[in-house]
Amino acid sequence: MEKITAVQDFEYVELSDLISKVSDLKAEGYRLVQICGVVLDDDTYEILYSFDKDHLLKTLRLDLKIGVDEVESITGIYWPAFIYENEIHDLFGVQFNHSQLDYQGTFFRIVEETPWKPKK
């Protein structure tokens, strides 16, 4: 049996290039798969934007300084991104600007605020 492992396509993207890069992907016909936050260390988050075209996965990697960087929302390009952006906002405390559907932190009803944010 020929085993095909899933192609791992990760690409770094700068904070300033995010919107143009995502717009390009949208124009090429990519579909948003998910957005995921990762705590790299006490000062850095990594946000992964995964896209799919013809069943091939492509992931953009974005590094963020915790408490400093604010991200431009991609809901203007991919409206369904509001689910993930609000989730990351509520769990990690990342600020997304110019969101088309901003729950202002009421998307998840959780007791503790931003439980994933590293405690200093």
Add this chain to the structure above:
Amino acid sequence: MIIVAKIAVIIAALLLSAVVTARLGFFKFGKTILGSLGKKPATLMYPVVPREWEERTRGSVSIDGDNCIACGICANACPTNAIDIDKAEGKWTIQRMQCIQCSACVDGCPKKCLTMENLYTIPDVVKVVDSFDIPKKAPKGAKKDAPADDGDLTCADSCVFCGLCAKACPADAIKVDRKAKLWEVNTEDCVKCGACIDKCPKGSLSFGGAAAPAEDAGDDDGDLTCADSCVFCGLCAKACPADALEVNRKEKLWKVNTEDCIKCGACIDKCPKGSLSFGGAAADAEPAAPAEPPKKSIASVKDGECIGCNACVNQCPEEAIPPVEENEWNLEEDKCIGCGACVDVCPVDAISMKEV
């Protein structure tokens, strides 16, 4: 007339469509419904009619306490921390509400004393905690009467960086680099099982600081030598972490590469005949090893105690033990050289040496 005809056609069409719909829809499903009227209910009259369990049904964990060695593997494997083991008190405790019946403990148990029963625990209004008696046991690692075992794993200066502890560690928590003379333990990964302490040939390891002194730290000034009592079984070469030993049974050859030898003493501990020593005079066989036989002795197994783990089969340097099937243990007596390696490796102490 035309209007009447049209109405008739419409009625006919409606009837037809109704019939088609009914035939495909209601009547088809109606058959199932009507059929169900004559059948018994699909449900069981539980608990009057008992439920039949499958062989693999995971209901609840039970323990055969007599065989438990309090190794703690089940408690470590449990994803919900439902199992507690009190070695000193001899108690094995499970919180039934916490248990998720994943059977990770059962799979991990080296003594196979845990089983997954088909039956669920009986419903209750309180969170049931079941406690079972297991043989009491001094905490592992403290058997050389080390003072305390509550601290982190530490290594004394007598360390020769042989790396046997790192190999023995089930959690890969120890890092040893002989060249850099580095010994490191990752305390987060360390599960404090004590496997390394048992393995360490120099007795340098302990929990919480005070290392037990090396047992035979006296005469280790000379090179490794082998006495005439050698049977060339090759166990010393297998035990050597530095690959410094060469043994060839057919040519009756025993050779040590003194440059590679790090004098860890692992081979001395392994030697079934007590032939090895540092600096000439062969030490006597250790008291823990099987008593040295006067002429020839062979391995034998106590009836009904073999668990069929095949550990001895793999260990035997002479391949004198054929693979154990259905706990039927056999020995090809003419091949046995009486080295006693199988005795050491048997997890249930079922093998002993007997004279012939």
Add this chain to the structure above:
Amino acid sequence: MAKRTIVPFGPQHPVLPEPIHLDLVLEDETVVEAIPSIGYIHRGLEKLCEIKDFEQMVYVVERICGICSFGHGWGACASMEGALGVEIPERAEYLRTILHELGRVHSHLLWLGLMADGFGFESLFNHCWRIRETVLDLFEKNTGGRVVFSICKPGGMRKDISNENLQEMVTVLNGLKAEIKEVTDAFIYDKSVQNRMTGVGVLTKEEAMELCAVGPTVRGSGVRQDIRLTGDHGVYKELDFEPCVEEAGDCMARTVVRIREVFQSIELIEKAVAKIPDGPVDVKVPKKVEGEFAIRLEQPRGEAFYYAKGQGTKFLKRMRVRTPTNINIPALVKMLAGADLADVPILVLTIDPCISCTER
């Protein structure tokens, strides 16, 4: 402009045992806008994965959902096998495929029952679940669990399933086909069912793609999208797999997709059992996870995404699970706009929502 009313839907609603809250903005009887919010059952399972070692973690991930628990276990194992660089034996890959498809049969039968219950056809609901019971018995016989199977582990399967048992599974499923056909025909041909579902909640092909919908929701709108086509997981490449696609995009089309998938899954199981090779079912895996791996799986509800990132110890830095319902919520919101209030329960059901999955 007609007077606007806001009607809260959920978190407790008779049609759906799981808590999702929708604020429905109504004009007369018509929904103008729906605003979803969740978070009633956020259990922090992704966070929990950080303090469980990667072998224990499988049991945690499996409990994200009680319906697609096999898929979740597989996804977690597959992502970690990728990160570890481990290749699992062929027989294990076959067994996983078979159990996953069996899970699809049980999930779709469960959903069909819920849907029947949703539009008030109680006896249909009972019969769907009666049939599903046989499938659960198969699971219990082969894995030991009816809902949570705990049979996947990083590196393969914890238990082998004998060829006789697999054969028996095929025989039982083939025997079920006639019964399943009887009840599913009631969905497709019954006039009253058609009245409730045909033309309701239409999602066009363009909308479905724009909203990034997945699974039967998008396949019901005529998009040929199925992660089983990638061949990343399972042995679907060997089984001549072709997804079920319906064009209409309404509730009925999505139901038909699922009905066809039930039969397709049974066929896939039959083909896989005929082809399954003998051999070991697991390999030893390293004790420390380094590197990262992203993999997707086609769950009964649609594409699920798993991402594992190691940090050189036995604990993972991050285990991310994106479940299908999560990304189908935007499609649901879109479907609700313009629908009648009375159709809202059916539309919520039509994406096969699993809120526990969504919140993890």
